[in-house]
Amino acid sequence: MRNTLPLFGLLGGLCMTTTVAFAQQPGTPSSTTASPAAPASATATASAAKKESSGPKPYKDVIPATAQTSRGAFITHKVDEKYFFEIPDSLIGREFMAITRIAKAPTGAGYGGELANRQVLRWERGPEKKLFLRVVSYQNVGADTLQPIYQAVKNSNVEPIAAAFDLKAIRKDTSVVIEVTDFFKSENQVVSLDPQTKTRYRLTTPATDRSFIQRIRSYPINTEVRVVKTFNASSAPAMPGPSPSTQLPAASVAGAVTMEINTSMILLPKKPMRKRFFDSRVGFFANGYTVYDDASQRTENETFAVRWRLEPKSAADADRQKRGQLIEPAKPIVYYIDPATPVKWRNALKQGVNDWQAAFEKAGWKNAIMAKDWDDKDTTMSLEDARYSVIRYFASDIENAYGPNVHDPRTGEILESHIGWYHNVMNLLRKWYMVQGAAVDARARKPKFDDELMAQLVRFVSSHEVGHTLGLRHNFGSSHATPVEKLRDKAYIKQFGHTPSIMDYARFNYVAQPEDGITDLFPRIGTYDIWAIEWGYKPVYETKTPEEDKVVLNKWVKSHESDAKYWFGTEINPMDPRSQSEDLGDNAMLASDYGIKNLKRILPNLPQWTREDAEDFDKLQEMYGEITGQFRRYMGHVTKYVGGIYETPKTFDQAGVVYEPTPKSLQKDAMAFLNKQLFETPTWLLDAKIMPLVRPDQGVDFIRTLQEGTLNSLFDVGRLSRLIENSSRTESYGLDEFFTDVQSGIWSELPAKKAIDTYRRNLQKAYAEKLIGMLTNPPAAVRPSSFSGPGFRFNSGPYTDVQKSDIMSVTRAYLVQLQSDIRTALPAQTDKMSRYHLEDVLVRINRALDPTRSVPEIAERK
Known part of the structure; x- marks a missing residue:
């Protein structure tokens, strides 16, 4: 079933539908312990007795007057510790949804209310006095039940029978009664966690002796089932990989995980x-x-x-x-x-x-x-x-x-x-x-x-x-x-x-x-x-x-279409700088510049604005982190302009193109902004009155991580690929110009013959290592994973094979240029730490460009 359940919140969470697997049949024991073999005659007698007792009985023998009954979508009954569903004949063949959520989660497994499973189901009469529960798929459908192709679709999309129930009682021309106690207590996929969740938390077999139905209640259009379910949990080491597993704290101390699971069974409208x-x-x-x-x-x-x-x-x-x-x-x-x-x-x-x-x-x-x-x-x-x-x-x-x-x-x-x-x-x-x-x-x-x-x-x-x-x-x-x-x-x-x-x-x-x-x-x-x-x-x-x-x-x-206020920009576009989270205005460079001016006003006042007598500096530290986080957002907003591609969905009766590069002037402005606001050390973040109260260091490595994060984003293979594609257009911002702007900004001290401070030395080493890494260990040509779902337009854009593209050629050319610039600058550099730094970077570049070189050529120190 292709469908999307919106679960977008302030932090942008999205839940997609899971795929159902065949479920354990009701009454199947969870234990694999073998029972002693019985004599053949006894087995036959027991089998006959079981067959006789499992047949439908008079209604009053199954549902006595003392039963606790709840009437609604499905009539439910509780008799002692057993639960029964009474399904009206009018609802057999009628589709309903089963939405399973984790009502109460164990520590480390999210929070109550999260979606665990969602299926469309249908009751269906089966042979041998059985009632089947089928999983209905809406992945492929026929346009009209009267068309021959409708049957072809049905023949190619057989709906799985998720469970089979013995009919405990039949009320002629009214309803049938089934017992659902074991169905909800045991592990049945359609009303439990999806396989991925169980794998992620390393949950194994259900512990039925520690699982029980808390309550079942019916309402006019829905029936609610609340179950306390316990799973045994694996003690094996967590598994790395694309879907890494994790061990929940409960599994560590008890070898089992207990949670409350709620399944809402909601009737779909009779008239769609x-x-x-x-x-x-x-x-x-x-x-x-x-x-x-x-x-x-x-x-x-x-x-x-x-x-x-x-x-x-x-x-x-x-x-x-x-x-x-x-x-x-x-x-x-x-x-x-x-x-x-x-x-x-x-x-x-x-x-x-x-x-x-x-x-x-x-x-x-x-x-x-x-x-x-x-x-x-x-x-x-x-x-x-x-x-x-x-x-x-x-x-x-x-x-x-x-x-x-x-x-x-x-x-x-x-x-x-x-x-x-x-x-x-x-x-x-x-x-x-x-x-x-x-x-x-x-x-x-x-x-x-x-x-x-x-x-x-x-x-x-x-x-x-x-x-x-x-x-x-x-x-x-x-x-x-x-x-x-x-x-x-x-x-x-x-x-x-x-x-x-x-x-x-x-x-x-x-x-x-x-x-x-x-x-x-x-x-x-x-x-x-x-x-x-x-x-x-x-x-x-x-x-x-x-x-x-x-x-x-x-x-x-x-x-x-001519009024921008009516434009929709999707939340998943990785290329279009117009569609961004947490940004403002039609130009991130201008908006972020104003935003930084306000951050500079706020930061010095944080000690006073977060002050509480007899309290420590936790709130000051928290807000300092918020200031730096906001600054990072501004850098991210601007970075998206580099290699950006506008995407404007259109129909055939609309003029204009769907895809076009972000204007060259804006991409140039973006690189100028980053060079000024980030790569020139943002020392204003290192407020001397705040740093000693919230950090044990003086922020040298903190600044490096800020700068290196954006540097890594700028040299993302997808972005470089888009710059290559844009190079084929006139008046575009291409790969060569991008490298020039980045390198000239980060290494501006070389032509100016200036001393290089600690912050800039760190940045320059990070830049050199980025280029060296791309040259000596280029990233594999793996296209980013795509996002799927009805209505979600996703195009990751070009993603080239690095070793077969201009990326390698341009990277080598700019390392050679940097090598030459450092050699030229070294004789005139009088600051000792700057010389150490330049000699070190030069050795690294020499080895990358010529791995056979045994003694790097470094200018004689003066």
């Missing part, structure tokens, strides 16, 4: 929602499958957007909406606030939801989305009921929040969503806002923010996560629509904000300077977000099929 085909120019999560049609001459990949179902209450309402009037949907999108949420943050979370109302009004809906407090007094409500979408509040030290959804893989219809909100996300917000906003906003200049400020931060994150649950992906290209100087324009910010999309990672306006008088540094639901909701949720009344809808939707997209 009308699909809306995915468009790569609008950022929605997507689902899809391969379609076979008698009328086609090839297979077609059908990809559609993930959305809630919004429909008019009546035909009269539909007519009103057609005339441009706002109407209320038959079923609005409602998010409830977890009653475990501290009272002081509830309004902010609700505001984050309600802020989306304006977007839905643009799409023709009134009161389409809202947030409500949970009614503790209503005993009919349950947080596990799939009819209720909830913002769940977790008492956790994890600094994150996430917004997943459960959707129908046939159509993309969102069925329910539980936003995960971790208490410690507020610490993350505090750090972000201090490092990006404290130069402008005095409220950020303290170790603990006032509740009013924190509530604003909570509201912004709430809106972002709600956006994900509405189907919206990250739009990392949105902030590029704002010219950098407009980020300092108070009137512009008031009207448009600093980014057109709250779905971008454009946290706060770090470009605004103190003298600009801008106090609104927060992102908000903007032009792009409103447009995306309109594209996804505005009904198309004049058409009858998704194919006809696609033509209308394409016109909507084209009507905004």
